[in-house]
Amino acid sequence: MARGSSNAYDAHTNPLGMVSLGVAENRLMHDEIAAHINSHLSITKRCLTYGDGSVGSDQLRQSIANFINRTAFHPRKPVEMDHVTVLSGVSSIIDCLAFSLCEAGEGVLLGRPTYVGFISDLVNRAGVKPVLVDFERRSKSVHPMSLEAVECYEIALVESAQNGTPVRALLLCHPHNPFGLCYETEVLEAYLDLCAKYSLHFISDEVYANSIFASTDFPSPPSFTSVLSLDIKKHINPSMVHCLYGMSKDFCSNGIRLGAFVSQDNPNLHAAIRAISKFAWPSSLADAAWCGILTDEAFLQTYLETLSERLSAAYEHCIALLKRHSIPYVPAHAGPFIWIDLSKHLSSHSVEAERELAWKMIKNKVWLATGEAYRSERPGCFRITFAVDKAELELGIQRVVESLS
Ligand SMILES: Cc1ncc(COP(=O)(O)O)c(C=O)c1O
Structure with missing residues (x-):
C-alpha cells in the first residue's frame, strides 16, 4: 500500500x-460523504473529551443498532445499543476478538482465497494461526462458497487439531472478499451447524452488507442474508455468533476508522473487548461524523x-x-x-x-x-x-x- x-x-x-x-x-x-461531514460536523467541546468511554458513544452505538435494524441486515431480533461495541475499525475488532477468544497458537478457519487483512489481524498481536481451507485439493474441486465446501472446513479443522492447532472460530467474509458474492442462506446455516458441532465461534464480517448492485451479469442480484437474520437458536448457542460492520466500505470512509462488533447474546465478550479497547479507542470526532450520517434519515x-x-x-x-x-x-x-x-x-x-x-x-x-x-x-x-x-x-x-x- x-x-x-x-x-x-x-x-x-x-x-x-x-x-x-x-x-x-x-x-x-x-x-x-465529505460534503455531509463538512456541512454537519461541528467540533463541540464534547468532541474534545473521552466522551462515553472507549467503545463508542451511546449515541453512535444506538445509531448503528437503528441502522442495522432498518437496512440490509433484517435482524430476527432487534439490535440494541448494548449489542454493539465500537472500535477504530473492523481490523481492530478482529484483533481484539482473536486476543479474547483464542490462546496464542490456536486456530481460526479461513476459506481460500481470503481477504488478506484477516491474516495480520489474527497473527500480529494475538499470535492466532489462520487455518486455511482448501477447496481444490480433492479429486473434484468445489466452489468455496458452495454447500459442499462446508465439508472442506470440517476436514481442515480436524487436520489442524490432529497437527496440534485446535480451532476456536470460523471467520467468514460475507459478502465475499475477493469474489464480490453473497452466500446462500442454506450455506450460512450449514456453517452454524458446523460451528455448533465443534463449539466454534462464528464470526461474520458483513462490512459490504449494503454494497449490493445489479448489472448485466446479475440483473436481479440475490439479496444479502445477514447472520443476524437467521434463526440462530435452531442451530447453535447464540452467544457463539458475531457480526462485524464498519464505516470503511459502505460509507466509503476507510480513513475515518470506525468498526462495530455486533453480538446479541454475549455480554461477557463485549466486556472482554471493552477491557482492551483503550488501545483501539475510536476518536470522538470520527464518532460524531458517523453519528451525523446515521441519524440523517433523508x-x-x-x-x-x-x-x-x-x-x-x-x-x-x-x-x-x-x-x-x-x-x-x-x-x-x-x-x-x-x-x-x-x-x-x-x-x-x-x-x-x-x-x-x-x-x-x-x-x-x-x-x-x-x-x-x-x-x-x-x-x-x-x-x-x-x-x-x-x-x-x-x-x-x-x-x-x-x-x-
Ligand atoms: C472484509 C474486510 N473486513 C475488514 C476490512 C478492514 O476494515 P476496517 O477499515 O474497518 O479496518 C476490510 C478492508 O478491506 C475488508 O475487506
Missing part, C-alpha cells in the same frame, strides 16, 4: 504515478440508493474493459472489486510466475492485489478495485494490458 501511496497517480500533478487498484477503497461516494435513503447505482455503473464499465481485452473474471454483485484471472499470461503455472507478473505491473505503474496475498489456490488471479474514477480505471487497465505482453 505504501509503495503506491508514496507515488500515487494524479491526472494533473503526477500522471506517471502509480494507479492503485489494489485496495478495497470505494471512492464513488467520497464527494457526498440523506441515508438517497445515499444507499446512489451507492448501489454508482457501483452498478462502475462495474459495467470495468467488465466492458475486461471483455474488450479478453480478461476472464468472476461475475460479482457486491463490493467494490472483481476477481480476475490472468493465469494464461503467466510464464509458468506457479506463484513465482504470478509474482513476476505482479512486478511487471508495478514497474508499469499499476497495482492490483495479488492472488498470492489472498492465499489463492490458483496462481494468476488478481483482485481489481473498480469503484474508482472512470479515467483512472481505464488507465489502470490499459497499464495492466501493456504488462501482459
Whole structure:
C-alpha cells in the first residue's frame, strides 16, 4: 500500500504515478460523504473529551443498532445499543476478538482465497494461526462458497487439531472478499451447524452488507442474508455468533476508522473487548461524523440508493474493459472489486510466475492485489478495485494490458 501511496497517480500533478487498484477503497461516494461531514460536523467541546468511554458513544452505538435494524441486515431480533461495541475499525475488532477468544497458537478457519487483512489481524498481536481451507485439493474441486465446501472446513479443522492447532472460530467474509458474492442462506446455516458441532465461534464480517448492485451479469442480484437474520437458536448457542460492520466500505470512509462488533447474546465478550479497547479507542470526532450520517434519515435513503447505482455503473464499465481485452473474471454483485484471472499470461503455472507478473505491473505503474496475498489456490488471479474514477480505471487497465505482453 505504501509503495503506491508514496507515488500515487494524479491526472494533473503526477500522471506517471502509480494507479492503485489494489485496495478495497470505494471512492464513488467520497464527494457526498465529505460534503455531509463538512456541512454537519461541528467540533463541540464534547468532541474534545473521552466522551462515553472507549467503545463508542451511546449515541453512535444506538445509531448503528437503528441502522442495522432498518437496512440490509433484517435482524430476527432487534439490535440494541448494548449489542454493539465500537472500535477504530473492523481490523481492530478482529484483533481484539482473536486476543479474547483464542490462546496464542490456536486456530481460526479461513476459506481460500481470503481477504488478506484477516491474516495480520489474527497473527500480529494475538499470535492466532489462520487455518486455511482448501477447496481444490480433492479429486473434484468445489466452489468455496458452495454447500459442499462446508465439508472442506470440517476436514481442515480436524487436520489442524490432529497437527496440534485446535480451532476456536470460523471467520467468514460475507459478502465475499475477493469474489464480490453473497452466500446462500442454506450455506450460512450449514456453517452454524458446523460451528455448533465443534463449539466454534462464528464470526461474520458483513462490512459490504449494503454494497449490493445489479448489472448485466446479475440483473436481479440475490439479496444479502445477514447472520443476524437467521434463526440462530435452531442451530447453535447464540452467544457463539458475531457480526462485524464498519464505516470503511459502505460509507466509503476507510480513513475515518470506525468498526462495530455486533453480538446479541454475549455480554461477557463485549466486556472482554471493552477491557482492551483503550488501545483501539475510536476518536470522538470520527464518532460524531458517523453519528451525523446515521441519524440523517433523508440523506441515508438517497445515499444507499446512489451507492448501489454508482457501483452498478462502475462495474459495467470495468467488465466492458475486461471483455474488450479478453480478461476472464468472476461475475460479482457486491463490493467494490472483481476477481480476475490472468493465469494464461503467466510464464509458468506457479506463484513465482504470478509474482513476476505482479512486478511487471508495478514497474508499469499499476497495482492490483495479488492472488498470492489472498492465499489463492490458483496462481494468476488478481483482485481489481473498480469503484474508482472512470479515467483512472481505464488507465489502470490499459497499464495492466501493456504488462501482459
Ligand atoms: C472484509 C474486510 N473486513 C475488514 C476490512 C478492514 O476494515 P476496517 O477499515 O474497518 O479496518 C476490510 C478492508 O478491506 C475488508 O475487506
